[in-house]
Amino acid sequence: MSHxxxxxNGKQMSGDAEGRTLxxxxxxxxxxxxxxxxxxDTSQCGACVVHVxxxxxxxxxxxxxxxxxxxxxxxxxxxxxxxxxxxLQQAFQDHHGLQCGFCTPGMIMSAADLLKNNPTPTxxxxxxxxxxxxxxxxxxxxxxKAIMAASGQDVSSIAAE
Amino acid sequence: MYNFDFEKPSTIADAxxxxxxxxxxxxxxGQTLIPTLKQRLASPSKLVSLKGIGEMQGICIxxxxxxxxxxxxxxxxxxxxxxxxxxxxxxxxxxxxxxxxARGTIGGSLANNDPAACYPAAALGCGATIITNxxxxxxxxxxxxxxxxxxxxxxxVTEVRFPVPEASNYQKFEQPASRxxxxxxxxAKYADGVRVAVTGASEEGVFRWAEAEAALSANFSAEAIAxxxxxxxxxxxxxxxxxxxxAHLVGVLTRRAVxxxx
Ligand SMILES: Cc1cc2nc3c(=O)[nH]c(=O)nc-3n(C[C@H](O)[C@H](O)[C@H](O)COP(=O)(O)OP(=O)(O)OC[C@H]3O[C@@H](n4cnc5c(N)ncnc54)[C@H](O)[C@@H]3O)c2cc1C
Ligand code: FES
Ligand code: FES
Numbered sequence: 408m409s410h411x412x413x414x415x416n417g418k419q420m421s422g423d424a425e426g427r428t429l430x431x432x433x434x435x436x437x438x439x440x441x442x443x444x445x446x447x448d449t450s451q452c453g454a455c456v457v458h459v460x461x462x463x464x465x466x467x468x469x470x471x472x473x474x475x476x477x478x479x480x481x482x483x484x485x486x487x488x489x490x491x492x493x494x495l496q497q498a499f500q501d502h503h504g505l506q507c508g509f510c511t512p513g514m515i516m517s518a519a520d521l522l523k524n525n526p527t528p529t530x531x532x533x534x535x536x537x538x539x540x541x542x543x544x545x546x547x548x549x550x551x552k553a554i555m556a557a558s559g560q561d562v563s564s565i566a567a568e
Numbered sequence: 569m570y571n572f573d574f575e576k577p578s579t580i581a582d583a584x585x586x587x588x589x590x591x592x593x594x595x596x597x598g599q600t601l602i603p604t605l606k607q608r609l610a611s612p613s614k615l616v617s618l619k620g621i622g623e624m625q626g627i628c629i630x631x632x633x634x635x636x637x638x639x640x641x642x643x644x645x646x647x648x649x650x651x652x653x654x655x656x657x658x659x660x661x662x663x664x665x666x667x668x669x670a671r672g673t674i675g676g677s678l679a680n681n682d683p684a685a686c687y688p689a690a691a692l693g694c695g696a697t698i699i700t701n702x703x704x705x706x707x708x709x710x711x712x713x714x715x716x717x718x719x720x721x722x723x724x725v726t727e728v729r730f731p732v733p734e735a736s737n738y739q740k741f742e743q744p745a746s747r748x749x750x751x752x753x754x755x756a757k758y759a760d761g762v763r764v765a766v767t768g769a770s771e772e773g774v775f776r777w778a779e780a781e782a783a784l785s786a787n788f789s790a791e792a793i794a795x796x797x798x799x800x801x802x803x804x805x806x807x808x809x810x811x812x813x814x815a816h817l818v819g820v821l822t823r824r825a826v827x828x829x830x
Contacts, residue, residue, distance in 0.1 A: 409574070426571055426572040426573050426574040426614075426615065427569040427570070427571045427572060427605070429602075448606060449603055450599065450602070450668070453665070453667060456667055462644075462670045463666055463667050463670060464667050464670050465667045465668070465671075468598055468599060468602045468603065468667075468671065469598060469602070469671065470574060470595075470598070470602070470615075472574040473574075473576070473595075473598070473617060473619065517666065517667070538664075538665040538666075538747065539664065539665025539667050539668060
């Protein structure tokens with residue numbers, strides 16, 4: 408066991424980890440931040456995406472010890488302290504960008520990563536960016552629509568309501 | 569996963585020393601190794617992360633014009649370097665998805681030499697030089713078949729040097745589930761000839777298509793190879809495609825790469 412510390416959503420947090428402890432496992436089981444979901448554990452689905460030093464990564468495919476000292480953002484840090492959703496989260500709600508919600512934390516974190524680097528992406532760019540995020544429910548249209556709406560673009564022509 | 573110790577050295581020398589321990593293994597971006605460990609297909613006693621080594625990061629241009637990429641540089645960094653080598657940046661930008669590209673490294677990809685991986689096609693297609701902690705290996709001597717390379721136990725890829733072609737392009741036909749290459753072709757045109765490297769297709773791993781190279785060196789156009797057929801003997805056959813299908817795709821993708829080369 409080693410002691411691992413990181414800044415998570417702006418707060419200093421730490422705990423013990425083995426060499427094999429995954430970042431996803433550390434966040435969920437040690438820090439109690441269960442908003443980060445584990446959908447596949449084979450690096451395919453993207454439900455576990457968090458930001459490490461500002462970059463979206465699959466937390467199931469990174470060791471907790473590799474994140475020692477890093478600055479981490481998870482889905483828990485997206486809404487305001489009083490629970491007010493951020494623009495991206497609100498757009499997912501407004502445009503029905505989720506059904507069961509299992510993929511949503513990863514979708515939001517991947518989308519936030521896209522919008523940070525490309526504030527007004529095209530529909531094709533949004534779809535390309537989400538290649539590593541799998542959703543079993545929505546068929547993606549409303550996810551794409553929500554992300555484009557959050558970027559301030561007119562989405563009336565994107566997909567049927 | 570079996571448990572292991574973890575070390576993150578900050579110099580190549582310290583990494584090589586740490587890898588001298590029995591059953592120690594290098595960790596690049598972990599995008600192949602961590603899934604492998606989860607399946608208990610490997611059981612290293614210690615993982616030595618190469619991500620903390622500053623001298624293995626980044627992209628620069630050597631005096632002879634070659635593009636040098638640090639062995640621990642991630643795919644996203646290479647994808648973002650289209651101003652230095654557009655053909656390679658395009659290839660890197662098509663690997664996996666954004667989260668995979670943020671972690672996966674060129675050194676890890678070349679060390680792993682997955683028969684369906686993208687970087688081996690660029691390295692062989694450009695006649696790149698693979699620099700390790702103790703020698704330089706030309707790509708023609710480096711790839712030794714599926715998952716096999718000239719690397720010795722504990723040897724690490726510290727840098728990869730690509731002579732920049734006059735024109736190049738990578739075309740990948742994605743295997744729809746894994747998004748690896750069902751077939752991928754890298755075409756590179758140099759002053760002294762054209763090189764064509766194919767990944768995803770052969771049981772022997774990445775290979776050069778000599779007939780296409782000869783025809784394209786004489787006439788760099790898709791028409792020059794319109795009638796060229798690759799023998800399907802030795803091509804991979806699986807539920808995603810027969811060996812004939814893969815051999816056919818090699819021709820199609822080579823023509824597309826020539827047409828798109830810039
Ligand atoms: C969902 C998904 C999709 C993917 N799609 C593609 C794709 O389309 N095309 C493609 O090419 N790849 C793809 N990959 C693989 C990805 O590119 C990996 O990043 C890459 O193959 C391995 O690089 P790594 O740095 O992650 O290495 P690791 O997983 O850390 O290591 C892999 C192997 O290389 C060794 N190693 C690592 N670095 C070095 C080094 N510098 N020197 C010597 N040995 C080293 C390790 O010991 C290990 O044996 C995909 C992966 C995932 C999870
Ligand atoms: S749980 Fe990490 S990619 Fe699916
Ligand atoms: S909403 Fe159910 S998996 Fe995406």
